[in-house]
């Protein structure tokens with residue numbers, strides 16, 4: 001069971017902002033989300049990418065400012081409806097969405113899947129729902145992007161059984177009970193940030209989401225400082241998570257990040273499948 005990753009949008013930023021010692025030239029970061037078909041659980045999404053709820057229509061002031069600041073260029077062919085169509089599926093066929101964290105570029109198309117189970121941290125979701133809009137903003141969370149009644153269809157990741165992930169990555173939550181996909185706590189970037197380890201692939205894959213923006217930035221001497229470090233929820237935890245991800249990679253695992261601009265063997269190509 002191999003996941004594929006689509007690109008929902010591009011975000012342009014100077015390389016220097018996301019890579020210590022990088023150049024000042026602009027690079028185009030991707031905003032990936034994934035999908036796979038689990039033999040029992042069906043069609044599953046990993047996050048939900050950027051979508052038009054961020055870039056157009058009725059939005060709160062803060063979300064409009066956020067959109068103006070980051071200026072994501074949506075990729076029409078990478079939006080979930082178009083990607084699912086390539087697999088002969090529609091949003092209604094998606095049975096579950098796994099949320100790595102609640103930042104806008106991971107939840108903006110969640111409203112397309114009102115029927116799907118959502119794998120997330122219930123304690124964090126409760127905290128978000130109980131907090132004021134401004135306090136959520138301080139954590140980079142736009143509650144207006146979260147559909148109503150999310151908690152009622154949430155499977156709490158933290159209550160699932162644990163299992164050891166390969167290459168010394170530590171314990172992960174066994175999402176489907178079969179050891180195929182383990183949710184790994186990788187704190188620091190955002191509250192409750194988790195990565196996903198596809199432990200049963202011939203070469204195990206760790207989707208480390210936003211532990212860094214670039215693969216090259218995983219090593220300690222290339223991690224960006226100010227102002228990128230401002231975004232981190234916990235800088236010390238972030239550095240430790242990056243160290244663990246790098247160790248997994250050096251031990252022989254494959255690592256994929258959400259925003260890495262380089263192509264990965266897991267990316268959907270432009271040719272229709």
Ligand SMILES: [Zn+2]
Pocket residue numbers: 101103189190210
């Ligand atoms: Zn994020």
